[in-house]
Each structure stands twice: as C-alpha cells, then as structure tokens.
Amino acid sequence: MPEKPDCNVSELLAVLIAREVKDWEMCACGALSQIPAAGLLLAEATHAPHVQFIIRSSREFDQVGYDMHFLAQRGQMDLFFVSGIQIDAEGNFNLHVIGNADAPDVRMPGAYGTAMLYYTAKRIIIFRTEHTRRTFVEKVDFISGSLKTPEKVKRHTQSVKVITPMAIMDYDWAAGRFRLGSVHPWHTVQEVQDNTAFDLGAPPQAPATPAPTVEELRTLRTVVRERMIDTGTYPVFAREGLQPA
Amino acid sequence: MIQAGSLGIPYAPVIGLAGTDLYRRRDDVTITPNPFDPEEHTVVVRALNPDVAIFHATKVDRSGNALLRWHPDNEDLQVARASRRVIVTAEEVVDQVSPYDSGGVFLPTINVTAVVHAPGGAHPTGVNGYYELDREHVLEYQRCSVSDELFRSFLDKYVFGVTEEEYAHRYGRAPVKV
Numbered sequence: 001m002p003e004k005p006d007c008n009v010s011e012l013l014a015v016l017i018a019r020e021v022k023d024w025e026m027c028a029c030g031a032l033s034q035i036p037a038a039g040l041l042l043a044e045a046t047h048a049p050h051v052q053f054i055i056r057s058s059r060e061f062d063q064v065g066y067d068m069h070f071l072a073q074r075g076q077m078d079l080f081f082v083s084g085i086q087i088d089a090e091g092n093f094n095l096h097v098i099g100n101a102d103a104p105d106v107r108m109p110g111a112y113g114t115a116m117l118y119y120t121a122k123r124i125i126i127f128r129t130e131h132t133r134r135t136f137v138e139k140v141d142f143i144s145g146s147l148k149t150p151e152k153v154k155r156h157t158q159s160v161k162v163i164t165p166m167a168i169m170d171y172d173w174a175a176g177r178f179r180l181g182s183v184h185p186w187h188t189v190q191e192v193q194d195n196t197a198f199d200l201g202a203p204p205q206a207p208a209t210p211a212p213t214v215e216e217l218r219t220l221r222t223v224v225r226e227r228m229i230d231t232g233t234y235p236v237f238a239r240e241g242l243q244p245a
Numbered sequence: 246m247i248q249a250g251s252l253g254i255p256y257a258p259v260i261g262l263a264g265t266d267l268y269r270r271r272d273d274v275t276i277t278p279n280p281f282d283p284e285e286h287t288v289v290v291r292a293l294n295p296d297v298a299i300f301h302a303t304k305v306d307r308s309g310n311a312l313l314r315w316h317p318d319n320e321d322l323q324v325a326r327a328s329r330r331v332i333v334t335a336e337e338v339v340d341q342v343s344p345y346d347s348g349g350v351f352l353p354t355i356n357v358t359a360v361v362h363a364p365g366g367a368h369p370t371g372v373n374g375y376y377e378l379d380r381e382h383v384l385e386y387q388r389c390s391v392s393d394e395l396f397r398s399f400l401d402k403y404v405f406g407v408t409e410e411e412y413a414h415r416y417g418r419a420p421v422k423v
Contacts, residue, residue: 066320143266144267152285
C-alpha cells in the first residue's frame with residue numbers, strides 16, 4: 001500500500017477540492033471555509049485560470065454580500081462548499097445541535113444560508129476534516145440541510161460529493177444515499193467502512209484517489225499560501241496550516 | 246423574513262429550507278403553489294416586523310436622518326423599514342446628514358422614531374473611524390456567558406452597578422485618530 005504523502009489534512013483536502021473546480025466556473029464558499037478557499041486559489045493557480053469565486057470574510061474576494069445568494073437562486077452558482085458536524089447516509093448535514101433539539105447536549109451556531117445554497121448551487125462539495133463514525137452517522141440528530149426535495153419544488157442541485165481524509169463519496173440520487181467513490185490509496189475500503197456508521201455499499205475494490213502530487217503541494221505551499229496572506233484570505237490559516245515550502 | 250416586512254407584504258417565496266428540521270420546527274414557513282404556475286410549488290416565509298429596532302450610527306441630525314455603518318447589502322435599511330419603531334444612537338449629532346455623505350449608509354428620517362446622542366455607544370464593539378473593538382471586554386463577556394451566575398456578576402459590574410457617566414469614564418475608548 002502506498003505511503004501517505006507528506007502533507008497535513010488541510011493540504012490534502014485543498015488539493016482534492018481544487019481538482020473538482022472547472023475552468024470558467026462560478027464558485028463560492030461561506031463562513032469558516034479556509035480549506036475550500038485554499039482549494040479555489042489552487043485551482044486558479046493551476047488548471048482553472050478563469051474561475052470566478054466569492055470567498056466569505058476574505059478582504060479581496062468578498063465584495064458582493066447577498067448577491068451571492070441571489071446569483072445562486074437564479075441557478076448561476078456552479079459550485080458551493082458545505083460542511084457539518086454530522087453527515088448522514090441520505091445527504092443530510094447537521095450544523096445545529098447534538099442530541100435532542102429541545103434539550104441539546106451541544107448547541108452549535110447553526111445556519112440558514114447553507115440550507116438555501118444546498119438547494120440552489122448546481123454542485124455541492126461537502127468537506128470534513130475527520131472521517132469517523134461520530135461524523136458519518138446513519139441519521140443526523142438535526143437536519144440543517146437536506147437533499148429530499150418535495151414534489152414540484154424547484155432545486156438546482158445536480159451533484160453532491162463528500163471529500164474526507166480517507167475517501168471521496170458520491171451521492172446516488174436514485175438510491176438516495178451516499179456511495180463510495182474512491183479511497184485514498186493509503187487506506188483500504190474496509191478501513192473507510194469501519195469508520196463510517198452507514199453502509200457504503202462498497203465493492204471490495206474501489207478506485208484509488210490519485211494522491212496529491214509534488215507539484216500540487218508545492219503550488220499550494222508557495223503561490224496559494226502567499227496569495228491568501230496578501231489578499232486577507234484566512235491569512236492565519238495560510239501561515240500556520242499550509243506548510244512553508 | 247425581514248425583506249418581506251420591509252416591503253409591507255405578508256410573506257415572500259424563497260428557494261431552499263424544505264426537508265430540514267428548520268422547516269419542520271417553525272410555523273412561519275410553509276409550501277404553497279405558485280399562483281401563476283400550479284405545476285410549481287415554492288417555500289414561503291412569513292414577514293417579520295419587529296416592534297423596535299435600535300441602531301448605532303456614526304452621525305445623526307436633528308431631523309432624524311442618520312448615517313449607518315457601511316454594509317454591502319444595506320441590511321440595516323431593511324430592518325429599519327420593517328420595524329414599527331426605530332431608535333438611532335449616534336457618535337455625533339451634526340447639522341445635516343444627507344444621502345450624499347460618504348462612509349456609510351443613509352437612513353432617512355421617515356424611517357426613524359428617535360435619535361440619541363451616545364458617543365461610545367457601540368462599546369465593547371467598535372465603530373469604524375471612531376474606536377476599535379475592545380477585545381478584552383468581549384472575551385470577558387464570553388467567559389461570563391457560560392453560566393447564569395457569572396453572567397449576573399457581569400451585568401452587576403457593567404450594567405446595573407454603574408451610571409452611564411461612570412461607564413463612559415471607566416470603559417470608554419480613546420478616539421481613533423483618522
């Protein structure tokens with residue numbers, strides 16, 4: 001089995017996210033999204049020089065306010081990033097509470113805009129820095145965002161993908177569940193299933209995710225790191241989370 | 246929904262939310278057919294009209310015009326329009342605030358019930374061009390928010406236990422030079 005490349009979880013996810021970004025697309029990421037922000041800038045620095053993006057809380061890339069939501073409502077947002085404290089088999093994510101909503105064990109900041117963008121962006125990437133059974137649960141404690149669409153209600157979402165430190169999962173609309181897409185080459189299908197509380201319906205052999213290349217990591221740690229610092233885009237994360245080249 | 250409230254309409258359609266526990270647990274959101282196209286259904290949310298809104302402005306004039314913080318969405322304007330009463334506190338009272346003033350968002354007097362001269366009124370948060378956020382005070386607030394007992398001691402120290410003058414003297418921030 002190949003060795004895990006010499007990079008941290010943030011760098012790994014940023015590289016895998018960058019590969020999903022297509023040239024000329026309109027993309028955006030919301031609050032606390034330093035990893036997608038790095039991924040978008042890496043895509044721009046490599047294969048997607050014409051990508052447009054909105055990065056919330058960035059000094060340079062957040063000038064539009066509500067326009068981001070209205071653009072998405074008109075069906076013009078190609079790619080948006082979400083995360084959650086819990087993510088379940090049916091594509092629900094939880095950003096609100098752990099436990100009973102009326103007497104929660106843990107109460108989190110919550111979200112509304114995410115439940116809107118989960119409907120309006122054409123493609124969704126769910127990113128999560130840990131792949132554990134407490135995160136990937138059969139059923140979330142609270143549904144902050146859902147892929148169940150009532151009859152006759154308009155939805156722009158076309159595809160949903162989860163990217164974790166172990167694997168990539170794709171949402172199967174016909175089955176209404178996540179399926180294993182690819183496994184990072186330093187992990188096995190069995191390890192991914194053991195760390196996921198819902199059935200991945202995985203074949204014994206799943207395709208291997210191509211590992212981050214030396215060139216991808218070098219660009220991330222030089223061009224992207226500097227650009228994040230220079231543009232006021234999560235500069236502390238860039239300085240501390242992306243390793244110096 | 247504050248946008249609907251600001252327009253004086255009873256509800257507004259939105260895209261999203263359906264299928265979530267947010268939708269399930271609230272009684273101000275539902276699904277209804279589009280009256281122009283019965284084949285389409287939309288989520289609709291009820292208008293919000295707050296009884297009172299309070300804003301802190303940089304400048305107000307005696308007619309009740311105000312210059313609010315700059316924000317790309319002018320969302321303060323929507324809240325002001327939607328609210329039944331609007332109180333504006335301000336760093337400065339000037340002769341005239343006009344829609345052509347730079348550095349902020351103009352709130353016309355037609356949406357304002359009362360203005361109050363309250364320099365330092367945003368403390369412990371900051372006002373751009375006047376004073377910075379008081380980081381230590383915010384952290385103390387955060388530390389005291391974990392229990393009712395601590396929070397009561399915070400209120401006794403900063404709210405009930407001091408007069409307005411004492412508060413300004415003890416905790417008021419030195420003006421930022423611009």
